Amino acid sequence: MDDDGVSWRVGDLAHASGLTVRTLHHYDDVGLLRPERTSAGHRVYRRAHVERLYRISVLRRFGVSLDDIAAALDDPGWSLDGALRGQLAALEDQVLRTERLLHRLTDVTSGLAEASSGGGAGAVRGGGADGGRHTGDDDAAEPNPAPRGSDVDVCRRLLAVLEDTAVVATEPLRRIAVLVYADLEAAHRHLVDVFGLTPGPLHRDDDGTVVHGEVRTADGVVMLHRVAPEWRLASPATLGAATGMLVVTVQDVDAHHSAVVARGGTVTYPPTDQPYGVREYGALGPEGEPWSFWSPLTEPPPA
Structure with missing residues (x-):
């Protein structure tokens, strides 16, 4: 100065x-x-x-x-809102391309694991139901598909990594999980305070009753939906069972498990190395439904 x-x-x-x-x-x-x-x-x-x-x-x-x-x-006509919206669109495209590359690399990894174990019997769970492919060239669609884990199959997967990762206009982009609860406000509190999800908004009607809620993970939104008999949507607490579950990837599954236990969460099984390439534990959600939390294993599980 x-x-x-x-x-x-x-x-x-x-x-x-x-x-x-x-x-x-x-x-x-x-x-x-x-x-x-x-x-x-x-x-x-x-x-x-x-x-x-x-x-x-x-x-x-x-x-x-x-x-x-x-x-x-x-420029007096410049709009911060417009610029940020443009930046958000660009980032969304970048994230989608990165996720597609992640799926393709996971597909290659599963193929290498099958090759090293003499595999070829079926898909590895960690690679997804479609093997991580989004280009419409799944093995099932080929007239003479190479055996999974073979040299030809692994080479095909490696080449798929190099393909363009652009997203076409008609392609589904993201999934949004929707969970049904009888008490949305209590469910929101449990998912945030016990499971550590990021809080999203709670929407109330004129009487102050919560009719919609959201919580978030780093890659997306989990919507909390009211019980709606007209749509055949019921609380797992009412049913006494759940017809599905949510699996959440965390950075350190053991640390997350310890935090959930310390916050009073109910754990159904402790962190365990699974044969499909993750370390995973289970917990009960706010109305008794099953949740699973996992982290990818840094080393492949033993054959």
């Missing part, structure tokens, strides 16, 4: 802002943040520059491109 207390040299501003001198130079070069210059050519930043840098940094944290940031700061 200069002696007058209202200006910064580039090194001082870089240190104060946590950015690098190189970044500030780049912002200057592209016209995003143009400082004043001394007679000797040194960059000098004043309060207006610092305020502009703050706005730049906030937008960068949202993932907004430098071009869009420049528009945001200089």
Whole structure:
């Protein structure tokens, strides 16, 4: 900072802002943040520059491109909402492509596991019911499919990883789980406080009764639906049974298990290495329905 207390040299501003001198130079070069210059050519930043840098940094944290940031700061017709919606759409496409690549790599891994164990008998559970393929070229559709786990099959899977991962307009994109509960507010509280899911909104009617709720995992939404006889939707507590269950992937299944136990959750079986490539434990949900939590094993299970 200069002696007058209202200006910064580039090194001082870089240190104060946590950015690098190189970044500030780049912002200057592209016209995003143009400082004043001394007679000797040194960059000098004043309060207006610092305020502009703050706005730049906030937008960068949202993932907004430098071009869009420049528009945001200089174009009165620019809309932050529009820019963020565009960024969300781009991120959604990126996530879908990444998920597709993840499925294809899982498919390759399952093929290698079958090859190493002399397999070829059937799909590995961890690879999904369709083997992780989304291109319509499943083995069942081929007139003479190569045996699963054979060299030809493994090579086909490897080549599938290299295929374009673009999403077509008519393709189903995401699944949203819907769980039916008699007491949506209590269910919401249990899933958040005991299982550690991220809280979403609770929607109430005019009488204040919760009629819809949401909780979230990192990759999607779990909707909580009211009991609706007209749609043949009943609570598992009323039925005394469940017709399905939800499986949630966690980073560390043993740590998650310990946390659920500490929060008063009911565990049906402890963390166990499963032959389908995960370490898994079971728990009961807020109305007695089964849940499963797992983490992928870093090493393949023994044959």
